[in-house]
Amino acid sequence: MKDSNQEVQDRITLIFSAFLELGSVGKVIRSLRDRALTVPRRDRFGDVVWRVPTASMLTGMLKNPAYAGAAPGPVTPGMRMVRLSRGAGR
Helix, strand or coil: CCCCCHHHHHHHHHHHHHHHHHHHHHHHHHHHHHHHCEEECCCCCCCCCEEECCCHHHHHHHHHHHHHCCCCCCCCCCCCCCCCCCCCCC
């Protein structure tokens, strides 16, 4: 289910788009930090808070099936699956 806040939706879409374009979580973090962009998170009360992106935060988002609808474009059978691991891209 998408968040009702358009800014949250746009930022999550940006994260997925950047990952598809740049190919690594580290590059996405650098891109976001270079533009002073934060990442939306929910606190324990369910309120949206904006945090500085971390590798574990973005990896969790990219691997979480709840965000599947946030990925730009449809997921098709021929798409290559990207495995996210600690050692990837180093």
